[in-house]
Amino acid sequence: MRSPKDFFAPLAVGAPEPLRQIPVPPSRMIHFFDPSNEKMAAKVPDIAKKVDVLLGNLEDAVRADRKEAARNGLVSIAKSTDFGKTQLWTRVNSLDSPWVLDDLITLVTEIGDKLDVIMVPKVEGAQDIHYVDRLLAQLEARAGLTKPLLVHAILETASGVANVEEIAGASPRMQGISLGPADLAASRRMKTTRVGGGHPGYLVRTDPTGEDLNEGRTTYQQDLWHYTVARMVDACAANGILPYYGPFGDIRDVVACEDQFRNAFLLGCVGAWSLHPVQIDIAKRVFSPSPEDVAWARRVIAAMGDGTGAVMIDGKMQDDASVKQCRVVAELADALAADDPELAAAYDAATKEALS
Numbered sequence: 001m002r003s004p005k006d007f008f009a010p011l012a013v014g015a016p017e018p019l020r021q022i023p024v025p026p027s028r029m030i031h032f033f034d035p036s037n038e039k040m041a042a043k044v045p046d047i048a049k050k051v052d053v054l055l056g057n058l059e060d061a062v063r064a065d066r067k068e069a070a071r072n073g074l075v076s077i078a079k080s081t082d083f084g085k086t087q088l089w090t091r092v093n094s095l096d097s098p099w100v101l102d103d104l105i106t107l108v109t110e111i112g113d114k115l116d117v118i119m120v121p122k123v124e125g126a127q128d129i130h131y132v133d134r135l136l137a138q139l140e141a142r143a144g145l146t147k148p149l150l151v152h153a154i155l156e157t158a159s160g161v162a163n164v165e166e167i168a169g170a171s172p173r174m175q176g177i178s179l180g181p182a183d184l185a186a187s188r189r190m191k192t193t194r195v196g197g198g199h200p201g202y203l204v205r206t207d208p209t210g211e212d213l214n215e216g217r218t219t220y221q222q223d224l225w226h227y228t229v230a231r232m233v234d235a236c237a238a239n240g241i242l243p244y245y246g247p248f249g250d251i252r253d254v255v256a257c258e259d260q261f262r263n264a265f266l267l268g269c270v271g272a273w274s275l276h277p278v279q280i281d282i283a284k285r286v287f288s289p290s291p292e293d294v295a296w297a298r299r300v301i302a303a304m305g306d307g308t309g310a311v312m313i314d315g316k317m318q319d320d321a322s323v324k325q326c327r328v329v330a331e332l333a334d335a336l337a338a339d340d341p342e343l344a345a346a347y348d349a350a351t352k353e354a355l356s
Contacts, residue, residue, distance in 0.1 A: 029287070058090060116149075129171050154179075154246070200221055
């Protein structure tokens with residue numbers, strides 16, 4: 001274990017000092033694209049204007065014989081594109097692959113100044129983060145970078161879930177953690193072939209109402225990922241980093257996608273992955289507080305004054321805990337509205353009506 005007093009010291013001579021606090025720009029959707037796909041690459045400048053995070057994917061969904069093309073494609077795209085306020089991330093290949101070392105060396109030394117976050121798949125424990133942490137420091141020093149790259153872990157193995165707390169606190173580079181449901185399901189030997197979302201076989205059933213055990217019994221589908229998401233959110237919150245829901249694989253089922261994203265949002269996630277343009281607007285809508293919720297939050301904050309004591313608003317008791325909850329919503333709304341005039345107008349209009 002590293003000494004706390006050394007935790008924020010650079011891990012290589014000449015590397016930038018680690019950040020004391022991670023930045024929290026809007027990241028409602030992490031939109032994936034394959035840099036080896038020329039059609040996708042051509043759309044990057046336009047898609048970058050619509051998303052909070054654009055991620056060049058080098059791992060799953062990129063064939064083995066296309067790995068080098070994807071890596072070189074990402075370098076070319078990063079050098080030629082003005083991303084504005086949109087963050088550029090990448091998902092490198094897993095640490096047990098033959099490609100990851102070249103991924104890190106190439107990307108950090110050639111476009112490290114354009115990258116914000118490196119997503120590391122199949123993280124098993126703190127040891128994986130420690131390895132990437134030291135290697136990135138060496139490469140940052142070689143490249144002369146002045147800003148440290150951040151690391152995002154994907155929770156997609158049983159070992160990763162068991163060690164999620166130590167992963168979250170393994171390095172000051174840690175930006176956040178995403179749920180990786182498909183690989184996690186395989187690791188756990190879960191009997192589902194879906195990529196995220198629920199399963200009709202995972203349910204509860206109401207009690208029988210008469211002697212016929214099949215009559216009048218309603219079933220309710222349950223969330224396979226509730227425990228894991230909740231544990232991930234707690235680990236992230238305890239370490240000052242950000243939790244995300246991962247992919248929802250059924251692109252056609254926009255209703256279930258929105259439901260799954262909203263469950264994650266209510267549990268504390270700040271965003272989710274988008275695998276297709278249709279999911280961008282879903283994530284943007286779900287992970288932005290509604291104008292009504294923002295108006296209520298601002299109304300409670302205004303009524304509570306210094307945040308102590310208790311007041312009654314519309315027959316509901318509000319106290320210091322209420323203010324803390326409302327500040328989460330209001331501060332997120334303020335951050336999103338700063339870059340979105342349309343959202344800002346909707347929030348302000350709803351607030352004026354609530355306070356009038």
